[in-house]
Amino acid sequence: MNPWNHDVAKDEKDLVDVQVDGVWMQMPRGLNVVEVAHRAKKFIPHYCYHPKLSVVGNCRMCLFEMGAPKMGPDRKPVLGADGKPEIAWMPRPQIGCATNIAPGMGIRTDSPLVKDCRNGVMEFLLINHPLDCPICDQAGECKLQEYSVEYGTGASRFVENKVKKPKNVDLGKRIVLDDERCILCSRCIRFSSEVMKDDVLGFVNRGSHSTLTAYPGKSFDNAYSLNTADICPVGALTSKDFRFQMRVWFLKETKSLCTSCGTGCNITIGSREGKVHRLTPRENESVNSQWMCDFGRLNFHDLESKKRLDRPLLKAAGQQFPATWTDAIQRSADALKKVKPDEIAVVASGRLTNEELFVLKRLLGELGVTRVDTVMNPGQADNFLRSGDGNPNSRGTELLGLSSGGRKLSAWAGEIALGKIKALLVLGGEELVAAGIPAETLGKLEVLIFSGILSNATSQLAHVVLPGAAFAEKTGSMLNVHGRLQRMTRAIPAPGEAREDWMILRDMRMALTGGNSLHSVEDVWKSMSAEIAQLSGLNWARIGDLGIQIESVLHQGQVKAG
Ligand code: SF4
Numbered sequence: 001m002n003p004w005n006h007d008v009a010k011d012e013k014d015l016v017d018v019q020v021d022g023v024w025m026q027m028p029r030g031l032n033v034v035e036v037a038h039r040a041k042k043f044i045p046h047y048c049y050h051p052k053l054s055v056v057g058n059c060r061m062c063l064f065e066m067g068a069p070k071m072g073p074d075r076k077p078v079l080g081a082d083g084k085p086e087i088a089w090m091p092r093p094q095i096g097c098a099t100n101i102a103p104g105m106g107i108r109t110d111s112p113l114v115k116d117c118r119n120g121v122m123e124f125l126l127i128n129h130p131l132d133c134p135i136c137d138q139a140g141e142c143k144l145q146e147y148s149v150e151y152g153t154g155a156s157r158f159v160e161n162k163v164k165k166p167k168n169v170d171l172g173k174r175i176v177l178d179d180e181r182c183i184l185c186s187r188c189i190r191f192s193s194e195v196m197k198d199d200v201l202g203f204v205n206r207g208s209h210s211t212l213t214a215y216p217g218k219s220f221d222n223a224y225s226l227n228t229a230d231i232c233p234v235g236a237l238t239s240k241d242f243r244f245q246m247r248v249w250f251l252k253e254t255k256s257l258c259t260s261c262g263t264g265c266n267i268t269i270g271s272r273e274g275k276v277h278r279l280t281p282r283e284n285e286s287v288n289s290q291w292m293c294d295f296g297r298l299n300f301h302d303l304e305s306k307k308r309l310d311r312p313l314l315k316a317a318g319q320q321f322p323a324t325w326t327d328a329i330q331r332s333a334d335a336l337k338k339v340k341p342d343e344i345a346v347v348a349s350g351r352l353t354n355e356e357l358f359v360l361k362r363l364l365g366e367l368g369v370t371r372v373d374t375v376m377n378p379g380q381a382d383n384f385l386r387s388g389d390g391n392p393n394s395r396g397t398e399l400l401g402l403s404s405g406g407r408k409l410s411a412w413a414g415e416i417a418l419g420k421i422k423a424l425l426v427l428g429g430e431e432l433v434a435a436g437i438p439a440e441t442l443g444k445l446e447v448l449i450f451s452g453i454l455s456n457a458t459s460q461l462a463h464v465v466l467p468g469a470a471f472a473e474k475t476g477s478m479l480n481v482h483g484r485l486q487r488m489t490r491a492i493p494a495p496g497e498a499r500e501d502w503m504i505l506r507d508m509r510m511a512l513t514g515g516n517s518l519h520s521v522e523d524v525w526k527s528m529s530a531e532i533a534q535l536s537g538l539n540w541a542r543i544g545d546l547g548i549q550i551e552s553v554l555h556q557g558q559v560k561a562g
């Protein structure tokens with residue numbers, strides 16, 4: 001994904017012998033010592049090193065003791081009693097992030113010298129650091145706090161006045177900088193210039209007066225700026241959206257997917273007591289590495305929008321009134337029974353999960369309805385993660401045969417006007433007025449049934465409104481634009497009486513056809529994997545947290561088996 005994957009060896013089979021804390025082991029040539037220690041289940045603390053960025057070696061926290069094979073007078077390694085080379089240790093520690101392993105290298109990660117060095121580095125780093133922890137948003141996931149526990153001295157020998165630096169600096173639209181907390185690791189600078197190719201941040205002034213800033217006339221506003229709040233090891237960069245909202249240790253973490261475009265970045269949903277507080281990227285080298293875009297990250301506020309639909313509505317005398325689910329489902333079923341299958345049209349949605357789409361597919365098959373399509377939702381593709389498909393599961397609609405890419409839908413306005421379509425079922429909150437079916441035309445339908453999370457021009461015209469669940473409120477799977485099947489997990493309950501669409505469709509199916517074999521989302525998956533050839537043999541455990549590549553939905557040969 002970027003050229004700096006230090007955690008990935010160039011060749012996992014090219015192994016060299018190294019000794020880590022007295023134990024000989026084989027590690028891939030070229031890995032740096034921080035990564036080697038990690039693989040050896042040891043830990044070398046580090047601030048400036050980040051596996052996806054270039055190495056600068058400026059924090060000095062990763063000091064370790066290094067040795068090389070002791071050479072005899074014959075210039076051959078001297079062997080110890082165990083037959084392995086004896087190590088000659090260098091008197092001066094080295095930095096692990098900028099040292100790649102070589103054959104026979106000795107590494108000590110926790111010797112007294114190493115611990116002494118780390119104590120010294122921590123003392124330096126904290127000289128000017130403010131005592132902000134009680135009011136700092138990074139508390140709970142701050143590397144200064146964490147390493148202080150192990151390497152802090154507990155008291156400061158610094159009696160001079162601390163250097164005062166700017167606090168609460170408005171660095172860009174979404175990021176606030178507290179310069180006093182910055183430890184000058186330059187991760188944010190490197191992320192911007194190396195990953196985003198946006199040279200916007202830099203250090204000014206010298207020594208303890210060094211300060212992070214945006215270049216004159218520039219603002220730190222690129223589309224991925226919030227990733228720097230994740231990788232800033234301290235509380236210097238914080239998200240305007242999340243700061244002061246919630247202590248991180250109160251957050252429940254749920255593995256899920258971003259559904260704001262077809263890439264399907266892997267995310268962790270941070271929620272508490274039924275409210276989502278933040279989304280953060282979850283590492284998946286096959287999808288988004290360790291990053292996500294700011295748009296997707298902040299696109300969860302709709303969950304609490306004033307337009308949120310949270311109970312079924314039925315139209316009577318031209319007005320929508322709250323109703324029970326039983327009445328709403330019955331009214332939908334009665335209305336659909338009154339028209340012939342070829343007078344029904346269905347808007348499936350690339351926002352629905354595969355499970356929801358499958359229940360719909362089964363229902364349409366039982367009813368004999370063939371007029372089904374999806375609304376295209378163009379996204380703003382960039383050359384990094386954002387996809388040109390604004391729907392997260394367009395590939396799923398294609399896999400299940402529920403989309404013709406909007407071609408059928410383009411004829412529906414005319415068919416409604418001619419009375420060929422009398423009933424329209426709109427799922428996934430699609431907005432048909434914007435998609436080209438005028439409100440007057442929709443007004444001619446005998447029945448318009450809408451399911452979605454937000455009220456819009458289409459829902460306001462509907463005879464039946466069925467409130468659905470949003471991405472953080474449902475469990476299921478989606479297929480991203482590159483053909484990767486991925487799982488999402490419910491983090492919070494849907495508000496009010498809103499329900500996941502597979503439940504809505506299951507109830508509608510029971511009312512319409514009596515079909516009742518799908519009682520849980522797991523049942524749906526089992527039936528779907530038994531029926532859809534490309535999913536055959538897959539279960540949720542096999543899909544795993546990182547998803548699995550499905551070769552058969554290849555588009556122009558983009559996707560390989562994995
Ligand atoms: S703001 Fe954070 S990421 Fe940037 S240099 Fe300072 S400590 Fe490092």
Ligand code: SF4
Nearest residue numbers: 258261264265293296
């Ligand atoms: S690139 Fe797409 S999937 Fe990834 S975070 Fe952005 S909107 Fe979400």
Ligand code: FES
Nearest residue numbers: 046057059060097
């Ligand atoms: S992590 Fe190695 S010097 Fe900063």
